[in-house]
Amino acid sequence: MQFTIHKTDPNSQARTGVLTTDHGPVQTPIFMPVGTAGTVKAVHQRELKEDVGAEIILGNTYHLYLRPGLDVLRKAGGLHRFNGWDRPILTDSGGYQVYSLSNTRKIKEEGVTFKSHIDGSKHVFTPEGVMDIQRTIGADIVMAFDECTPYPCEYGYARESMEMTHRWLRRCIGRFDATEGHYGYRQTLFPIVQGSTYRDLRQQSAEFVAAQEREGNAIGGLAVGEPAEEMYETIALVNRILPSDKPRYLMGVGTPENILEAIALGVDMFDCVMPTRNARHGILFTSQGVINIKNEKWKDDFSPIDEEVGGYASTFYTKAYLRHLIRSEEILAAQIASLHNLTFYLWLIRQARRHIEDGTFIYWKSNMVKKLMQRL
Template sequence: VSEEGVTFRSHIDGSEHIFTPEKVIEIQRAIGADFVMPLDHLVGWPADRLVAAEAAERTWRWVLRGRDAFEAGEPLYGHEQVLVPILQGSFFRDLRREQAEKMAGLDALAYAVGGLTVGEESEQTREAIEISLGPLPEDRPRYAMGVGTPDDLLAAVALGVDLFDCVVPTRNGRNATLFTFQGRINIRNARFARDERPVDESCPCPLCTTYSRAYLRHLFMAGELLALKLGSAHNLCTYFRLLDEARERIRAGTFHPWAETAGRRMNSRAEEDA
């Protein structure tokens, strides 16, 4: 990582390739991305404060370079593209607040909170999100990058987050851990070997409407790739259903009492899997 950009080495031939803030925008223009993300400098946790401050300031400079490159070009495929600046600052309150205030001044159509789920505790994640969102306009979409587990998702929604991306549902699905509204189950457990019920009787996904727990367990034990696809599809469907219900609860004014238990229950081990 340098001020110019980030250099990667090819795993195929060992050649080096530099991705600058301008190049990243050019690539996303070329692939027709709806949300165009500028290059940012991510640091893990724990982190030295000086390192975190340097990364946050570099991210700010890269955002400005990315914005200039974005404004100098046009969409290539006839649909609108939106630049979404990313703010860093690690888990230092003053750095987060400072970066959020500067990003808010860009008057962007959406904002991303980066530097999350990099080794910190859930409480730190939530505090960083809350501090980051404070200066950002409430009428623009706010995106929490890398969040998260069901309980972290609902906690972020309560703070005002609108968008998420995370490997949790698909990574767990590929490893035989399935989310239900009653908790997580590990379908490899022997107790499911002759269980003819669906994973979740209320779920409309291809797994739950077609196959039994016993059959899915067989697929995992046999190393069949179909197991990975079905597990991922189920977990994604469950996440979509969770957020669908969150929207309904917000409209009904019952979100907060529901969210306090719903996410925690989904993220815990189901009683039948104990």
């Protein structure tokens, strides 16, 4: 993997660049639609490319390991061939999913024992095993196995968790570097900075991660309930330490305004389930603010969902029609709403890139954040 920075904003840490993998280039900053189980919910791969403009998508180790399982993925030739996506893929290590299974998992030095949410069967994830699983899945970018702490989190627990995550990282690196990919293309490993919202722990973790000298780095354990200002302070601290010549990935974030603020702090990569999850509940992100399409006010609004964003779903369908589909619980509602929200997210990220290139990012961001936070 290669990363080249094109332009840095003179008034912030925002920058544009290109991340090049064996499955093609990715323009940064970038938002990665989440395809947890090998699919971005309710959206065809063709639509992801042609309408949304997605350059890279995300899969999840935990879910893909359980279903369809490694044997199927190996026989298929990896996730790219299994789901028909021929552009880059990143896989989350499953650490966050293990975190969310707090009632059915046990964390020890060796790894994590957990019960499947599907059938209750028992499984074990170790750092070495997670590297092997991600080799089999075949993502271009794979994540180190870590523990994501909750918020709030006691200092002692946050420190112990961070130190164990660092020990796990050494094991991940050892296994990853001792193995090869299965499908004839290169993969790269990103470590993850942890430490909750404690400044000294985040500093220690960022320094440890930077010292591993991998091709990219990630920031985890945020957007788990902490105030936005604490999240931004943590990002700023960590990004002052992580090497500026490598991509920085902020995991699981977030709202459109979160993304713009994090871009200003030097983040290059984002993912979040919010566009598709909120879409299925009738919450739309638009260039003018947030819409709850279920509300009565949209019943006879025959204007397009969002002409400024462009794309088929956003300009062809009306608010009134989408409201009707949502209220009628039609499957098409989830498709249109998901397609629109993803189109909006990728439109927003392209706008950010354009304004960074033009040197107008900070002025544009300040005005855009105000609009994005409005409830229409």
